Amino acid sequence: xxxxGYTKVEAVPAAVNAASADSKFIAGGTTLVDxxxxxxxxxxxxxxxxxxxxxxxxxxxxxxLRIGALVRNSDLAHHPLVAERYAVLSQALLSGASPQLRxxxxxxxNLLQRTRCYYFRDTNYACNKxxxxxxxxxxxxxxxxxxxxxxxxxxxATHPSDMCVAMMALEAxxxxxxxxxARAVPISEFYFVPGNxxxxxxxxxxxxxxxxxxxPPLAAGTRSHYLKRxxxxxxxxxLASAAVVVQVNAGHIARARIALGGVGTxxxxxxxxxxxxxKEAVSEKLFHAAAEAALRGARPLHDNAFKVELAKRTxxxxxxxxxxxx
Numbered sequence: 001x002x003x004x005g006y007t008k009v010e011a012v013p014a015a016v017n018a019a020s021a022d023s024k025f026i027a028g029g030t031t032l033v034d035x036x037x038x039x040x041x042x043x044x045x046x047x048x049x050x051x052x053x054x055x056x057x058x059x060x061x062x063x064x065l066r067i068g069a070l071v072r073n074s075d076l077a078h079h080p081l082v083a084e085r086y087a088v089l090s091q092a093l094l095s096g097a098s099p100q101l102r103x104x105x106x107x108x109x110n111l112l113q114r115t116r117c118y119y120f121r122d123t124n125y126a127c128n129k130x131x132x133x134x135x136x137x138x139x140x141x142x143x144x145x146x147x148x149x150x151x152x153x154x155x156x157a158t159h160p161s162d163m164c165v166a167m168m169a170l171e172a173x174x175x176x177x178x179x180x181x182a183r184a185v186p187i188s189e190f191y192f193v194p195g196n197x198x199x200x201x202x203x204x205x206x207x208x209x210x211x212x213x214x215x216p217p218l219a220a221g222t223r224s225h226y227l228k229r230x231x232x233x234x235x236x237x238x239l240a241s242a243a244v245v246v247q248v249n250a251g252h253i254a255r256a257r258i259a260l261g262g263v264g265t266x267x268x269x270x271x272x273x274x275x276x277x278x279k280e281a282v283s284e285k286l287f288h289a290a291a292e293a294a295l296r297g298a299r300p301l302h303d304n305a306f307k308v309e310l311a312k313r314t315x316x317x318x319x320x321x322x323x324x325x326x
Contacts, residue, residue, distance in 0.1 A: 016209055159261070229241065239310060255278060
């Protein structure tokens with residue numbers, strides 16, 4: 001770990017003003033500190049934002065939910081409004097990491113969680129995400145955990161978050177503050193696929209701070225569920241996961257939002273699966289058709305081809321769970 005400066009702030013304007021192109025905001029530190037120890041991240045300064053008043057979960061004016069960027073994952077998962085109205089988010093959070101990490105990790109930090117690709121985290125290997133133009137060791141290396149959707153010849157790293165998959169299905173909006181003002185970005189537009197610039201993971205500019213997230217209200221008859229497939233029962237990243245938010249009326253799916261995890265270079269929303277489901281009667285045949293649509297564009301490699309079928313089966317199963325007794 002390299003030497004760095006440290007500043008503690010207690011107001012959002014002070015945080016933004018203290019930031020620079022070479023600094024990082026730190027809250028829980030559950031990802032950043034690890035990467036600093038590995039010399040993957042080497043900020044010249046840390047801006048401690050734990051004192052900012054961004055740790056509340058509140059009803060939003062339109063009937064939705066406002067989640068502060070510093071709300072801890074455990075607090076968010078167990079919040080009554082989340083557990084009651086947004087079950088998919090609570091389930092996703094509780095399936096991630098360990099209780100100790102969930103007690104530290106924050107909403108904003110989780111949105112910015114970086115990949116667990118072994119080659120990204122080991123500076124002895126080539127990684128275009130870590131050092132643009134150096135190559136991608138994972139493509140010809142051991143790539144069992146890597147992405148099959150949204151990949152490019154420059155990067156196949158999987159997005160690691162469970163929370164973000166649920167927020168993608170819930171159509172969250174991410175609110176950002178910078179020196180030039182505030183802006184709101186739909187989560188569907190927040191993340192980039194790697195393309196030719198895998199080092200650019202999201203729309204944040206240097207010094208910009210996530211302040212909160214808003215979730216829209218859910219219509220009557222909406223059901224949701226999150227399901228995660230992994231190598232062991234706890235403290236493991238997804239091989240494949242799915243978040244489903246569906247509105248069921250008279251046995252038909254009036255509206256569907258589908259997101260996949262463990263298989264994409266970003267939290268992967270499947271418009272194709274949604275189109276296959278909407279206006280159709282609930283049936284297992286329909287669910288299989290949606291799963292086929294969701295994985296049609298998959299590009300598996302030698303070690304992760306199994307993810308195609310695993311992701312399909314995961315989506316079918318979670319659709320059954322979300323629509324049971326509908």
